[in-house]
Amino acid sequence: MADNSVKDISLTSRDIHMATLRWWLMSHMAYNYQRMQAGGFASMMGPLLKKLYPDRPEEVIAGLKRHMMFFNTEPRWGAVIHGITIALEEQKAKGEDISEETIVDLKSSLMGPLAGIGDTISGALYKPVLLGICLGWAAQGSLLGPLLFTIGMLGYDFTITRLAVRKGYQLGTSAVTTILAGGLFEKLTTFFSIMGLFVLGIMVCKFITVDVAFAPVIAGKPVAFKTLLDQIVPKALPLAITLISWRAIMKGYRVINVLLCLFAFALAGGALGIIQ
Numbered sequence: 001m002a003d004n005s006v007k008d009i010s011l012t013s014r015d016i017h018m019a020t021l022r023w024w025l026m027s028h029m030a031y032n033y034q035r036m037q038a039g040g041f042a043s044m045m046g047p048l049l050k051k052l053y054p055d056r057p058e059e060v061i062a063g064l065k066r067h068m069m070f071f072n073t074e075p076r077w078g079a080v081i082h083g084i085t086i087a088l089e090e091q092k093a094k095g096e097d098i099s100e101e102t103i104v105d106l107k108s109s110l111m112g113p114l115a116g117i118g119d120t121i122s123g124a125l126y127k128p129v130l131l132g133i134c135l136g137w138a139a140q141g142s143l144l145g146p147l148l149f150t151i152g153m154l155g156y157d158f159t160i161t162r163l164a165v166r167k168g169y170q171l172g173t174s175a176v177t178t179i180l181a182g183g184l185f186e187k188l189t190t191f192f193s194i195m196g197l198f199v200l201g202i203m204v205c206k207f208i209t210v211d212v213a214f215a216p217v218i219a220g221k222p223v224a225f226k227t228l229l230d231q232i233v234p235k236a237l238p239l240a241i242t243l244i245s246w247r248a249i250m251k252g253y254r255v256i257n258v259l260l261c262l263f264a265f266a267l268a269g270g271a272l273g274i275i276q
Contacts, residue, residue, distance in 0.1 A: 036072035074118025083168020
């Protein structure tokens with residue numbers, strides 16, 4: 001049964017915004033191998049707990065202790081957990097029948113699945129696509145490359161963190177189900193996968209260069225083999241190297257071994273005068 005003496009305690013939109021900002025800044029500031037992101041989580045929750053329990057410091061202490069327990073997830077998409085936790089803590093402070101075990105168990109059960117979702121979108125899709133776009137400008141000495149990458153990453157990180165916290169807070173325990181049921185994860189994965197293929201094609205043409213020393217004589221004039229091949233199939237040699245490397249990785253060869261083979265091939269070819 002709810003306790004009517006504390007039912008008027010409520011968090012404002014500004015409270016949620018400041019909590020989001022604290023998590024965004026501190027998620028990895030206190031990162032350690034014993035508790036992972038627990039320090040950042042407790043730092044985010046501290047001011048909220050003080051507002052929810054203004055005259056009960058023992059409840060603030062108990063709340064900080066449960067949020068200093070081991071916690072680790074992808075910090076942006078995983079921030080849905082933070083929104084849900086804030087909502088549960090608010091309801092608990094108002095006297096709702098929510099136990100400490102419920103809050104701790106919810107965090108523990110969701111941090112793994114949301115880490116998988118966040119790592120896929122952020123680490124395996126968005127970041128490589130943005131990096132591939134910016135590398136071209138950076139390689140040409142343009143400051144636009146590092147500036148765009150910095151703005152793109154910071155903007156993405158804060159926007160996703162803010163949306164995730166607010167969506168978790170608004171929807172409560174149904175937030176994860178709603179996001180997955182709505183197909184958002186699948187749509188984003190498909191979008192970034194397609195973008196990644198485009199960027200990969202551009203990077204193959206722009207950054208992989210092979211110049212073969214062999215120059216056949218055509219109509220009494222030597223013609224560079226690379227120039228002749230590019231007239232038939234443009235960028236055929238970079239494409240061939242890319243496909244061979246991809247095939248090797250798909251067969252189970254380690255990336256480091258593939259890179260070492262490419263290094264050895266380039267070194268031997270250059271020493272023998274086959275490639276330049």
